[in-house]
Amino acid sequence: MPTKAEELYERRKRVLPLSMGIFTPTSAESAKGSTVIDADGRELIDFGGGIGVLNAGHCPEPVVKAIQEQAAKLIHTCFPVSIYELYLELAEKLAEIFPHHTKADDCTKVMMTNSGAEAVENAIKIARQATKRQAVICYSGAFHGRSMMAMSLTSKTMLKQDCGPFAPEIYRIPFPYYNPKIHSMSEDVFCEFHLNELRKHFVTTVAAKSVAAILIEPVQGEGGFNVTPKAYLQGLREICDEHGIMLVIDEVQSGFGRTGKWAAYEHYGIKPDISTWAKSMGSGMPIGCVIAKGSVFDSINPSTLGGTYLGNPVCCAASLATIKYMEEININALGEKVGGIVRKRFEEFQAKYPQLIGEVRGLGAMLAFELSVDGDILKPDVNGGKKLVDFAAEHGVILLSAGVNSNVIRTLTPLVISEEQLNKGLDVIEAGLKMLAD
Numbered sequence: 184m185p186t187k188a189e190e191l192y193e194r195r196k197r198v199l200p201l202s203m204g205i206f207t208p209t210s211a212e213s214a215k216g217s218t219v220i221d222a223d224g225r226e227l228i229d230f231g232g233g234i235g236v237l238n239a240g241h242c243p244e245p246v247v248k249a250i251q252e253q254a255a256k257l258i259h260t261c262f263p264v265s266i267y268e269l270y271l272e273l274a275e276k277l278a279e280i281f282p283h284h285t286k287a288d289d290c291t292k293v294m295m296t297n298s299g300a301e302a303v304e305n306a307i308k309i310a311r312q313a314t315k316r317q318a319v320i321c322y323s324g325a326f327h328g329r330s331m332m333a334m335s336l337t338s339k340t341m342l343k344q345d346c347g348p349f350a351p352e353i354y355r356i357p358f359p360y361y362n363p364k365i366h367s368m369s370e371d372v373f374c375e376f377h378l379n380e381l382r383k384h385f386v387t388t389v390a391a392k393s394v395a396a397i398l399i400e401p402v403q404g405e406g407g408f409n410v411t412p413k414a415y416l417q418g419l420r421e422i423c424d425e426h427g428i429m430l431v432i433d434e435v436q437s438g439f440g441r442t443g444k445w446a447a448y449e450h451y452g453i454k455p456d457i458s459t460w461a462k463s464m465g466s467g468m469p470i471g472c473v474i475a476k477g478s479v480f481d482s483i484n485p486s487t488l489g490g491t492y493l494g495n496p497v498c499c500a501a502s503l504a505t506i507k508y509m510e511e512i513n514i515n516a517l518g519e520k521v522g523g524i525v526r527k528r529f530e531e532f533q534a535k536y537p538q539l540i541g542e543v544r545g546l547g548a549m550l551a552f553e554l555s556v557d558g559d560i561l562k563p564d565v566n567g568g569k570k571l572v573d574f575a576a577e578h579g580v581i582l583l584s585a586g587v588n589s590n591v592i593r594t595l596t597p598l599v600i601s602e603e604q605l606n607k608g609l610d611v612i613e614a615g616l617k618m619l620a621d
């Protein structure tokens with residue numbers, strides 16, 4: 184007799200496009216914290232957090248309550264039609280946590296969106312209008328979403344097959360992935376080399392005076408948890424300042440405590456001109472935002488930003504309650520704690536299975552290991568990721584891969600996970616590595 188989950192997958196085949204991905208072969212009926220109960224009543228440990236959406240956990244009580252109360256009071260007006268205080272309260276809170284302005288006579292402003300992709304779309308619209316320039320520089324391995332502009336900015340070719348033509352005036356440069364095992368120079372020299380490559384790019388490919396924005400993830404999410412080196416992002420800030428280019432930082436996956444700070448860019452001691460957010464901002468409700476210097480936002484044309492549902496009252500209530508709850512539980516300390524435990528275990532896995540793991544990397548609790556043939560980081564194990572993810576699902580753990588070769592095993596656990604549950608999940612990953620090694 185088929186399980187309920189098997190039945191659901193059969194129904195899915197009949198009524199949904201086959202092209203829609205299946206990242207892990209699991210199902211969900213209900214969830215709390217870091218535990219999911221699947222369609223057959225089985226308990227699963229969540230290491231994926233709905234792709235980084237659940238830093239505060241599944242169904243946090245104050246968030247559920249805020250959603251319920253708000254839904255009973257006011258679900259929709261469309262903010263430009265009738266304003267409501269919740270949107271303003273959320274914008275004020277976000278501007279307080281993520282100040283972007285650097286001058287006393289400037290300020291920080293916020294625009295809500297429905298998703299990360301929509302935040303990226305709008306960030307580019309804003310940067311172009313503010314600079315009166317068109318070109319956008321982005322990176323290999325980047326992921327910025329699936330709408331037309333966001334997909335054009337995304338790197339992985341498999342996600343874009345036959346979808347073109349893509350948006351014009353996009354220039355992709357290599358992501359500054361540094362690994363002392365394969366680069367014989369120091370990290371500082373490596374960063375200087377890559378910053379110089381960018382300066383050369385202005386001469387050989389697109390003039391700096393034509394560039395509206397440079398868009399970068401501080402830690403690449405879908406690209407495989409590649410951490411931007413500190414000196415590189417600091418250098419990028421200087422180059423943007425020198426040439427009047429908007430530095431746009433995409434924090435959709437790395438934000439809200441995931442790296443042990445509200446914003447991953449805080450690790451770098453810099454501020455963006457514009458930033459994009461979504462995912463854990465609303466504990467699963469569809470809300471994102473663009474944050475920018477007030478001077479940038481207010482330089483653009485009237486009526487060029489908008490959307491029916493942006494900052495819907497129920498989503499704003501969920502986001503405000505999420506942020507308040509995150510403050511109460513000290514989400515950043517939890518990010519650091521979870522990150523410390525996972526890193527230690529991943530390093531032990533690498534020491535035990537050097538033939539499987541080419542690298543352990545990440546920032547805070549945004550941690551991953553890369554499966555490589557013979558442990559050689561230059562030889563991605565293109566089959567290992569799926570095997571390990573399937574093994575984990577069979578043994579009660581929702582696990583996600585990442586990377587352009589889907590061979591990077593990443594952790595995006597709710598940060599409220601208990602140490603015991605975290606270690607239980609890590610034990611399953613370890614057993615999966617043993618299965619791969621045997």
Ligand SMILES: Cc1ncc(COP(=O)(O)O)c(C=O)c1O
Nearest residue numbers: 298299300326327328404435436
């Ligand atoms: C860094 C980054 N930017 C943008 C997006 C797109 O967000 P959404 O799926 O909400 O459109 C994602 C999604 O994974 C992401 O990781």
